[in-house]
Structures are given as structure tokens and as C-alpha cells.
Amino acid sequence: MNIENTKAQMRKGVLEYCILSILNNGEAYPSEIIDQLKAGKLIVVEGTLYPLLTRLKNAALLSYRWEESTSGPPRKYYQLTEKGEKFLIELASTWNDLVKAVELTRKSKN
């Protein structure tokens, strides 16, 4: 088994949660989101983000507005919707449970 593959799988699972968390702090456009995710080494390439953002928007978890830019084409500014906020809360609790479970498993090995 390829370790890079597994790593990518793990990151993928968490990506949605992270994007929603980032947007919880305030609206942002894709490059900003990417920068934060790169800082946490969660994303290696930007391409991963765009399809995900569109899907989250289509699922009504995100919404966006257009903003004109001086240095290029207009940009989408994303923000959480109410549904998105609820989603985030649930994901947060799942994440907490997951962390606890993993810790438990690791400890029990010793």
C-alpha cells in the first residue's frame, strides 16, 4: 500500500470540515482558503479545492458573492449559510468523538 495514498485519503476526509471551519471565522475567497489550508499542510494543490467548494455551495452549505478585483477577473467571496453552520457543529462533534476514539485505540495498544 502506498503511504502517500493513505495520507491523501485521511486528509480528504477532513477537508470539508476544515473548509467549513475556516469560513466560520469569516468570509473568504478561494485563494485565502487555500493559503490557510496550505499552512496546515492539508492541501498540496489548489485544484482539489474548487470542485469541493462548488459542491458545498450546491449543497446549500455555502453561499458566495462576487467582488470586482483590480488585478484580474472578479472573485467569489464564500461564506457559511445557516445550514452550513449546523453542518459544521455536527461535524465538530463527530470530529471530537473520532479524536477520542483514536486516542483510546492508540493508548490501549500500549
Next chain:
Amino acid sequence: MNQTLTINISGIVFHIEVDAYETLKSYLNKIKSNFNNSEERDEIMQDIESRIAELFNEVISDGNQVIISLDVEKMIAIMGEPEQYITEEEEEPIHSKAQHTRKDKKLFRNPDERILGGVSSGLAAYIGLDTVWIRLFFVAAFFMGFGVLTYIILWMVMPEAKTASDKLKMKGEPINIQNIGKTFEEEAQKVNEKIKNMDTEKFSVKIGNIIENIVTAIGSVLTTIFNVLGKVIGITFLIVGTFLLVTLIATLFGSTAIISITNEGIFSIASYDLFNLFFNSEDEFYLASFGLLLTIGVPIVSIIYLAIKILFKIKSHYSVPITLIVLFVIGLSLSSLVGIKVAKEFATDEHLIKTEHIESSSSILVLKSSNTEMPGEGIVEDEITSISLDEELLYLQFVKLTIKKSESDSLLLKTKFSSHGSNYKEALKNAQTINYSYDMLDSTLQLNNFFSTLKENKIRGQHVKLTLYIPLYQVVYLDKSLKELIYDVDNVTNTYDKKMLDKKWVMLEKGLTCLDCENVKGISNFQLDSLKNYTSINDSLTTN
């Protein structure tokens, strides 16, 4: 120095070198092909292009006005290789992938999973059940009798899933690069297994192959026969249809005759002239002809049209059948309207009666009919012309003769002239204009077998009925020429009219009795002899 193209990404204009453009284009296409849902795809592509435009913008400056391959490669490094884009719909695992709607699937035979022909597995893939159930169904059907035939029919009708895309269609899976790749892998695996199992190839698979070849062969033979048959039918329709159509037009609008050959001989009608005799005006006639043409012609044309379709595989426009139906309805209405108008001309009938005495020079009255040709031009002819006409007159052969007992001692000929008309006056007028004649010479009464009337009166069901009243003990000889004239003559022996001819008959108390038939019923021999004597005394003529 290099060639430059001008493109726009997300609405921003860029100059880009040719090879860089190729790289960029192929990159974008690869990403695009990863997405199945076209709505999502467009939106995502827009976002991606927008980001690419941003990145390129940072590279462009006054000193560096063109995007080169290196820039594109750097962009790809930032954005990621196409494979790194998340394309799988995260929500899908909730729905079972195997449950595709029927609309996405096509019914194929599955050659990879078969015992006989892959019919069961193909059906299973389409319906969504396990192959085992379908096979059980066929076994049950086999014992119920319809299994074999159904299976064979399905085998011949279902196409084999040959290509990878066929196989995907069979299972209803979307055709994209991933799935096709998967299909290839699966196939490669199967080939491997087959190679391993070659020696131990199942007997049933071998039989299956042989049967498959036979069925395919039969199938193609049947298909060819069917095609040929179709063509033959098509040609037949075409020939028959054209012939009928030509005949129809000629009949209605030309002066040709319909000739029909029946058991009774050749029968011909000059329909144009005949039709004209029914209608009061030329207009009516043309309307009726046109109506008839449509009513009969449209079905004929439909047959021809069908034939051409079968033979030449022309696609038909939906307007054609509609036009045909409309024309047919018009024709039917026209014909009906005119038909009703004509029928009105026959609304009532009237008759007038003329009675005359006949004097015979002997006690045997000879009844004959003139068999001369009817005058004028015949328009309805069978053995004898029944309708003919010349410039002014119409000749009709609708004369009938019957014989009854007279109340008095004398011979009486009653002539009844009848006709139809649109009202009482018309009918009577039509009856009055009938002209009928006969000749009484010595002891022979020669009756015409036709009458004449004015052509302008048209055919209105005119007929002449003759009743000859003969007194008791009068003998009549019925000549053969009366064949068409004689009608419903009562006689003691109930002999059929035509069989009464060429014989002598005598009127007795009980009715007409045959004198020279073999078994003479109804009179005593004494009476018979005395009668014969009676007639021979007064009669010096030899019988005809």
C-alpha cells in the same frame, strides 16, 4: 522567435505561445473529462479558469507579455495534476451504485458471463436482479413450455455486448475514462483466467459456443428471408397499387370500359357514360367522380406509398398520413353528399298502366321476343346489352313478363310503366316518357325486350312489367327467346321460369299446365287427350 496565440481566460486576454497553449488546452480538457455532472462541471471549470487567470496575471508584466510553457507548468504545479482533482461525488455511497434507472441501461447479451448465450446475465444486468433468479425463471419457463422459444427469441433479438462501452451501457454505468479503464481491467482479468482454464474449459461453454453459432446462422438466414419477403411484398403492392390507380382514373374520367370476366361471360361497363346517366348535371358528375377518386384512390395511394417506403426505406414525414386521411375524408364526404343528392332523385315512384286486347288467329299463342341488337351504343353489356344510348334516347332492357289467368274470355296484355323520381310529378313524367312496343302478327306476339326513354330523363329506375292474361283452355307456346323476359310465371308444377321455355302450356282451372312435358301432373289423361285433340283440330301450324 515564436508564434503567439491570443486567448481569453475568464474574460481576461492573454498572449500565449503555441506550445504553451497546447499544454494548457490538454490540461483543461483532462480536468473537464473528470466531471460527469455537466452543471457542476461548468461552474467548477469557470472557477478554475478564473484562478488560472489570476495566476497568469501575476506573471505578466511590461517586460514579459507572453505566457510561455514554463509558466503553464508552474501553474499546473500550483493547481495540481488532473488526477489530483476531487471528482468523485462524496454523497454517492448513500445510494447503491447498482441501482441505475432503466433509462440509463440498454439490453445486451453478456458474453462474459454465460452458460448458453448470455441471455440470462444480460437480462439480469438490465433488470437489476441476480443472474441466478433469471436462470431459475428460464428453467421454470422451460417446464411450462414457453421457455425454449422465449430464450431463443431473446437470444436472436438481444445484441451482444461487444465493445467496452456496450458493456457499460448494459450495466447502466456511466461511460467515462475511469469506468472504461475499469472495464478493460476486468476484461484483462477474465482473459487471464480463461487462458489458465483453457484445458479445463467447461463442456457447457463449448456447447454454448456451438449453439450460439447455429442460432446466429439461423438468425441471419431468417433476417435475410424477412428482408427479401418485405421487398417482394413491397413490389407487389407497388404494381397492384399503380394498376388500380390507373384503372380508377381511367374509369372515372375517361371513356374506357371496365371489363369483368365472370362465370357468366364477359361483362363490360362504360362507366363514364353510365355515371352520367345518374346525375342531373355535369357538375354533380364531376364532384361525384372526384369524391370517388379520393375515397378509393387514397387507400390505393396509401398502399403504393407503403410499398415505396418498404422498398426504398424512405423516412416518412408525419404530414403524409395526415394528408391522406384528410383527403379520404373529403372524398368520402363528397361522395356521400352527391350520393344523397342522387338518392333524392329516386325518392318516390309512380306507374301507369295500359291495357290492350290481343287477338290471336289461332288457339295457340306463340310468345316470342325479338333478339335483335339494341339500338345505339351499348354501355352496359353482358350477354345481352342491358343499357345503350344514342343521341337522344336511352334504351334500357328492364322488361319483365308474367302470365296470369284472365277473368274474361279474351287475351289481355297489361303493360305497367314504372319509374322513380324526386317527387310525384317527376316520377309520373318519367313513367310517361317510357316508350315500349310489341308486335302482334297472326298468332305470334312478339315482345321487345327493351324500352326507350329520353336520355335527358336519366336513369331513374324505370322498368316495364308485362302481364299477359290468358283465358281458360288457351294454349301458349313459350319460345326460348323469352329467356330474359320471363319472370315468376305461376304454374301448376312449380316449374322454374327458364325451364318453362320451349314448351306449350295450357291455362286450366288450377293454373298453367305443361302440355308437352314428360310427366304431366294435374290433369287426367282423358282431359289431356281431349285437349290435345282440341288444339290439333284448330291448329294447322306446326310447333316451332
